[in-house]
Amino acid sequence: EAKRAGRGRWVLFEPRMQTQVVQRATLEADLHEALVRDELFVVYQPVLALGGPGASTGCAGVEALVRWRHPERGLVAPGQFIGVAEEAGLIGAVGLFVLRSACEQYMRWQLDLGPQAPGVLAVNLSVAQLRQPDLVDQVGRVLADCAMPAACLQLEVTESLAAQDPTSLARLRGLKALGVGLVLDDFGTGYSSLSCLHQLPVDTVKIDRSFIAEAERSGYHRALIEATVRVARTLRMTTVAEGIETAAQSALVQDLGCDLGQGYWHCRPLEAEALTPWLAGRPAPRRPAAPPLQLVS
Numbered sequence: 259e260a261k262r263a264g265r266g267r268w269v270l271f272e273p274r275m276q277t278q279v280v281q282r283a284t285l286e287a288d289l290h291e292a293l294v295r296d297e298l299f300v301v302y303q304p305v306l307a308l309g310g311p312g313a314s315t316g317c318a319g320v321e322a323l324v325r326w327r328h329p330e331r332g333l334v335a336p337g338q339f340i341g342v343a344e345e346a347g348l349i350g351a352v353g354l355f356v357l358r359s360a361c362e363q364y365m366r367w368q369l370d371l372g373p374q375a376p377g378v379l380a381v382n383l384s385v386a387q388l389r390q391p392d393l394v395d396q397v398g399r400v401l402a403d404c405a406m407p408a409a410c411l412q413l414e415v416t417e418s419l420a421a422q423d424p425t426s427l428a429r430l431r432g433l434k435a436l437g438v439g440l441v442l443d444d445f446g447t448g449y450s451s452l453s454c455l456h457q458l459p460v461d462t463v464k465i466d467r468s469f470i471a472e473a474e475r476s477g478y479h480r481a482l483i484e485a486t487v488r489v490a491r492t493l494r495m496t497t498v499a500e501g502i503e504t505a506a507q508s509a510l511v512q513d514l515g516c517d518l519g520q521g522y523w524h525c526r527p528l529e530a531e532a533l534t535p536w537l538a539g540r541p542a543p544r545r546p547a548a549p550p551l552q553l554v555s
């Protein structure tokens with residue numbers, strides 16, 4: 259703000275601004291500790307096939323979402339600390355923790371729930387992670403350690419990065435070569451463009467929840483969802499509607515042709531122990547081409 263006001267002008271330094279700077283600095287210091295003290299954990303939100311009306315469909319997949327149980331602040335959401343982790347050079351460690359925890363849990367579900375286990379596992383990658391030269395090796399190592407077939411893992415990236423930076427694009431191709439699936443997250447926000455979709459090595463397009471929130475009252479947003487679905491189909495990509503909060507929204511995005519849905523209406527993100535009985539109560543999902551049950555003796 260001070261910069262925008264220009265030179266030679268006085269800007270009051272608001273106490274609020276100082277508090278933010280201090281909070282960020284402490285959060286950064288605390289994050290180092292969090293990794294050591296095991297304060298980070300992962301919750302999982304189901305992604306479901308949008309079946310017929312009232313149909314109870316199998317759990318096509320789960321998305322892993324990181325959480326931080328801070329000793330003083332309580333639960334801290336990723337929106338508050340992923341950026342801090344990136345700036346502090348800690349995103350690699352945080353990302354690897356999430357990936358390893360989630361892959362281990364995914365394989366545990368395969369053993370415990372058999373056909374009712376989630377079809378695939380989705381893990382978010384941030385821009386900074388895509389710039390890590392050793393990312394592809396790390397992902398490959400985690401998969402090997404967990405004896406998890408690459409086809410069962412999906413990595414979610416937001417569109418803004420992928421399209422622009424050639425290094426990130428090369429990294430995405432490297433991940434693709436491992437055999438993992440790639441998801442374009444929050445599609446429709448930022449620099450999204452239907453005309454660029456065919457240039458990206460992604461298999462799934464996740465339509466941003468702002469579109470789902472507007473769909474009932476806005477014909478424009480419905481048209482954009484439909485157009486996205488149509489283009490994605492042409493490219494043989496799967497579509498996911500995120501942020502579904504009501505039965506009406508679920509029915510609408512199904513009508514508009516979305517393949518899969520995710521949101522509080524279906525299920526909130528839950529810790530693994532809480533999600534297990536929920537999964538056990540659902541029918542078996544359709545599986546990705548490669549069989550996930552590859553039990554090593």
Ligand code: C2E
Pocket residue numbers: 303322323324335336337340353356382383384414443444467500501502503520521522523527
């Ligand atoms: P995202 O990947 O788009 O994840 C979906 C977010 O929407 C999650 O927020 C989820 O809790 C929330 N959500 C799910 N259903 C609904 C709904 O019906 N209504 C509303 N209003 N929200 C819903 P969360 O967990 O706070 O994560 C926010 C973002 O932080 C994620 O957005 C993702 O970009 C990032 N993130 C989360 N976990 C990780 C991680 O392990 N690594 C990285 N790099 N980023 C992560």
Ligand code: MG
Pocket residue numbers: 321382414443
């Ligand atoms: Mg995501």
Ligand code: MG
Pocket residue numbers: 443444464466500
């Ligand atoms: Mg998303």
Ligand code: MG
Pocket residue numbers: 443444466467500
């Ligand atoms: Mg989103």
